Amino acid sequence: MENYETEHRERIRSVAPECCVLLKTNGKFPLKCAGKIALYGNGARRTLKGGRGSADVNVRTYTTAEQGLKNAGFTVTTESWMDGYERAFQSAGKDFRALLKEKIACEGMDRLMENLSIVMPEPEYDLLPEGEGDTAVYVLSRLCGEGVDRQAVKGDLYLSETEIRDILQLEKKYENFLLVLNTGCIVDLAPIADQVGNILLLSQLGMSVGDVLADLILGKAYPSGKLAATWAAAKDYCNVGEFGRRDDTRYREGIYVGYRYFDSVGKEPLFCFGHGLGYTDFLISAGRVVLKGTDVSVSVKVKNTGAYRGKEVVQLYVSLPEKELDQPFQTLAAFAKTKELLPGEEEILTLSFPVESLASTDSMRHQRVLEAGEYILRLGNSSRNTKICGVVVLDQRAVTEEIHPVGGETDFPDWKPDEAQRQKLEKFLISEDLSPETGTKTGETFEKLPILKLFANQIKKQMHHPPKTDPDALSFVQNLSDEELVYLCTGDFVGEGSKNVIGDAALTVAGAAGETTGRFQKDGVDPLIMADGPSGLRLSRLYGVDEQGIYAVEEQNDPLMEIEDKTELIPDDIKKILYSMMPQLTPEERRGTIHEQNCTAIPIAAALAQSWSTEAAETCAEVVAEEMKRFGIQIWLAPAMNIQRHPLCGRTFEYYSEDPLISGKMAAAVTKAIQKHNGCCVTIKHFICNNQEANRFRTNSMVNERALRDIYARGYEIAVKEAQPYALMSSYNLLNGVHTSERYDLLEVLLREEWGYRGMVMSDFLPGDKTASDVSNKYRKFASAPSIKAGNDLMMPGGRAHYENILKALQKEDPDWVLSRQEVERCAARNIELAWKLKGR
Numbered sequence: 001m002e003n004y005e006t007e008h009r010e011r012i013r014s015v016a017p018e019c020c021v022l023l024k025t026n027g028k029f030p031l032k033c034a035g036k037i038a039l040y041g042n043g044a045r046r047t048l049k050g051g052r053g054s055a056d057v058n059v060r061t062y063t064t065a066e067q068g069l070k071n072a073g074f075t076v077t078t079e080s081w082m083d084g085y086e087r088a089f090q091s092a093g094k095d096f097r098a099l100l101k102e103k104i105a106c107e108g109m110d111r112l113m114e115n116l117s118i119v120m121p122e123p124e125y126d127l128l129p130e131g132e133g134d135t136a137v138y139v140l141s142r143l144c145g146e147g148v149d150r151q152a153v154k155g156d157l158y159l160s161e162t163e164i165r166d167i168l169q170l171e172k173k174y175e176n177f178l179l180v181l182n183t184g185c186i187v188d189l190a191p192i193a194d195q196v197g198n199i200l201l202l203s204q205l206g207m208s209v210g211d212v213l214a215d216l217i218l219g220k221a222y223p224s225g226k227l228a229a230t231w232a233a234a235k236d237y238c239n240v241g242e243f244g245r246r247d248d249t250r251y252r253e254g255i256y257v258g259y260r261y262f263d264s265v266g267k268e269p270l271f272c273f274g275h276g277l278g279y280t281d282f283l284i285s286a287g288r289v290v291l292k293g294t295d296v297s298v299s300v301k302v303k304n305t306g307a308y309r310g311k312e313v314v315q316l317y318v319s320l321p322e323k324e325l326d327q328p329f330q331t332l333a334a335f336a337k338t339k340e341l342l343p344g345e346e347e348i349l350t351l352s353f354p355v356e357s358l359a360s361t362d363s364m365r366h367q368r369v370l371e372a373g374e375y376i377l378r379l380g381n382s383s384r385n386t387k388i389c390g391v392v393v394l395d396q397r398a399v400t401e402e403i404h405p406v407g408g409e410t411d412f413p414d415w416k417p418d419e420a421q422r423q424k425l426e427k428f429l430i431s432e433d434l435s436p437e438t439g440t441k442t443g444e445t446f447e448k449l450p451i452l453k454l455f456a457n458q459i460k461k462q463m464h465h466p467p468k469t470d471p472d473a474l475s476f477v478q479n480l481s482d483e484e485l486v487y488l489c490t491g492d493f494v495g496e497g498s499k500n501v502i503g504d505a506a507l508t509v510a511g512a513a514g515e516t517t518g519r520f521q522k523d524g525v526d527p528l529i530m531a532d533g534p535s536g537l538r539l540s541r542l543y544g545v546d547e548q549g550i551y552a553v554e555e556q557n558d559p560l561m562e563i564e565d566k567t568e569l570i571p572d573d574i575k576k577i578l579y580s581m582m583p584q585l586t587p588e589e590r591r592g593t594i595h596e597q598n599c600t601a602i603p604i605a606a607a608l609a610q611s612w613s614t615e616a617a618e619t620c621a622e623v624v625a626e627e628m629k630r631f632g633i634q635i636w637l638a639p640a641m642n643i644q645r646h647p648l649c650g651r652t653f654e655y656y657s658e659d660p661l662i663s664g665k666m667a668a669a670v671t672k673a674i675q676k677h678n679g680c681c682v683t684i685k686h687f688i689c690n691n692q693e694a695n696r697f698r699t700n701s702m703v704n705e706r707a708l709r710d711i712y713a714r715g716y717e718i719a720v721k722e723a724q725p726y727a728l729m730s731s732y733n734l735l736n737g738v739h740t741s742e743r744y745d746l747l748e749v750l751l752r753e754e755w756g757y758r759g760m761v762m763s764d765f766l767p768g769d770k771t772a773s774d775v776s777n778k779y780r781k782f783a784s785a786p787s788i789k790a791g792n793d794l795m796m797p798g799g800r801a802h803y804e805n806i807l808k809a810l811q812k813e814d815p816d817w818v819l820s821r822q823e824v825e826r827c828a829a830r831n832i833e834l835a836w837k838l839k840g841r
């Protein structure tokens with residue numbers, strides 16, 4: 001292992017415990033020392049470092065739970081149980097593949113790609129828990145990934161019968177029992193949650209996942225994460241809106257996503273948003289609440305009152321007044337995390353936010369507004385453990401921004417909680433007396449409740465400053481031929497296509513996702529190489545170089561591949577098509593020297609968000625930036641910022657949170673950490689409302705403008721305004737009937753004109769451009785020419801078809817789409833500007 005690998009692994013190991021959430025504790029952990037340990041569960045040996053798909057990072061090795069515990073000096077007493085589990089898993093895998101083959105034969109090719117990434121639900125099996133000692137750990141894993149949503153079945157969203165039986169039995173049998181959740185998505189823990197004393201959401205932490213588990217069990221490290229999504233019984237999630245429809249999915253729940261729903265209807269989740277324990281306790285006391293201009297700030301004293309070191313996250317929520325617009329019970333407005341506090345130590349934190357950040361969209365009047373009334377500030381360490389610490393009173397309705405209508409229309413009004421639900425809520429959550437005379441109890445201290453007066457004329461109005469295209473870049477592209485111009489707007493390719501395999505289409509760096517037009521090589525326009533994320537840098541670990549160029553060398557070192565590699569299911573005719581897109585010789589036939597590119601897998605985005613620490617996110621991003629430099633990558637295809645709308649979404653682990661503030665703050669921190677390195681940038685993706693994988697190229701998300709702006713776009717808005725990412729990726733799905741890449745109102749109006757975005761927009765990978773299957777579907781796939789027209793500057797990964805379709809539209813030879821020279825120049829200029837920015841001129 002090279003020095004940088006060891007060093008990066010250690011950095012990740014030291015920061016990862018911040019991402020782990022202790023959901024329950026009875027004080028039995030951490031242990032005093034390593035000894036005998038009984039290890040069970042599907043994740044004992046098959047521990048997951050991350051999810052599947054383009055976010056998967058090819059690594060040299062990573063530590064599993066078993067290895068981590070052994071490295072830490074434990075004697076694992078359950079080898080034969082783990083061997084037995086392996087046999088059960090393998091035999092279930094065989095049956096599963098046979099079933100899948102049958103299903104594909106029946107349902108035809110259309111479903112093939114979806115079924116290829118389907119995950120086998122956990123099988124049922126009978127094995128005796130025979131491990132010795134007083135201590136047992138059960139590692140429960142769930143794999144999910146790109147291309148297919150999870151299933152509401154036992155062994156996926158639900159616990160299997162075997163898992164329930166074993167977990168409950170182990171809880172009784174062992175003195176010290178810890179249930180470890182090695183998942184990037186929610187599992188319905190209702191059957192066991194109140195019966196198990198210790199539950200740790202370890203999550204999927206990349207390279208050192210097993211070592212981190214051992215560190216936590218031994219107290220060499222402590223968990224300090226908080227949930228960034230609500231963990232509830234599956235039946236309790238909001239079912240007002242639709243999910244996973246093939247054609248149209250109506251987001252009827254509007255703004256009531258995640259805790260905004262649970263809190264507003266008074267439903268008790270198993271573990272609420274923001275919840276997380278540690279090995280110690282903290283006392284949180286609100287200090288001064290100040291209004292400076294329109295900035296609210298609350299100073300908070302956090303004291304470690306326990307016997308162990310730890311860090312605490314303080315959260316500030318606001319309940320907004322409801323006049324014309326309905327509001328969720330509360331909205332996260334600010335958060336901060338302490339440094340490490342020793343027992344008895346205290347720290348003063350300041351949480352602040354501009355009042356304007358609470359504005360809601362009034363889509364009737366095309367405004368963002370703050371309504372008159374009381375803004376109740378709630379401070380605490382989870383969404384369900386807060387105390388009121390102050391009230392801001394706004395005298396009149398104030399407009400914070402005049403906005404354009406964007407996103408189109410739906411055929412439904414948004415849902416809102418009814419009166420009965422709201423009344424339940426009043427009893428349920430608002431227990432404090434709001435009168436300033438009685439004050440409010442915050443931790444141990446009583447303070448007079450501050451009431452702060454704010455006047456509508458103080459509110460700052462957001463003005464729009466649309467960016468101008470760089471005049472040098474514009475005059476550069478104005479001198480190009482049509483062909484050259486169009487070439488700049490497609491990813492690089494050879495022959496008919498780039499290698500044209502999603503996630504592995506680059507020509508310069510093996511296994512990178514794609515690249516821009518290097519063969520253009522005019523006046524110093526070099527190619528920009530893109531690699532996937534967000535769990536690190538996705539490259540081929542091994543690659544060869546011969547006279548034809550670079551080629552990836554596949555490795556079969558992933559234990560899951562034995563079951564999950566389903567290439568045998570691809571019919572021969574499809575295989576032929578796939579091979580015809582690739583270079584003439586297959587990797588097996590090629591020679592040349594073999595090289596290594598070892599990248600570090602960092603915690604998945606969902607875990608990073610659980611740290612509630614922008615510093616932790618920056619530390620991980622820094623590792624990625626260093627590897628981008630090392631391997632010659634300029635554009636990282638991350639962070640992914642879609643909202644975790646539904647527990648069944650297959651890519652949940654790639655996304656940060658159900659809350660847009662956390663998503664936006666995390667993405668802004670990551671963007672700054674990457675882009676401070678010359679020649680490196682991020683790509684925030686997938687813009688927008690890409691919240692399911694079902695039929696992902698042709699699914700239409702139907703969302704009203706308020707939810708669009710206040711929930712789904714809000715995180716992107718924060719990231720753009722705070723950190724100016726250089727690149728953004730549009731999404732596969734349609735939004736209200738039009739593909740996002742083809743929506744001028746999204747790309748040119750919302751993103752550029754309103755938010756002032758100065759970067760370029762690329763498509764997600766593989767435009768359809770009139771594919772044959774378009775006719776048999778309600779919606780076609782997104783296409784190159786209309787995307788360019790809408791301000792989607794670059795079609796990725798690029799291929800002859802995309803190049804020709806844009807050229808035809810430009811030369812008025814396409815009956816359906818027409819592009820003007822200015823429209824293509826505008827996109828090409830933005831791509832040139834990026835190349836100059838990243839490669840210097």
Ligand code: BGC
Binds near residue numbers: 502503513532637764
């Ligand atoms: C995914 C993107 C990814 C791209 C390139 C697409 O299928 O949706 O997230 O960046 O492939 O691998």
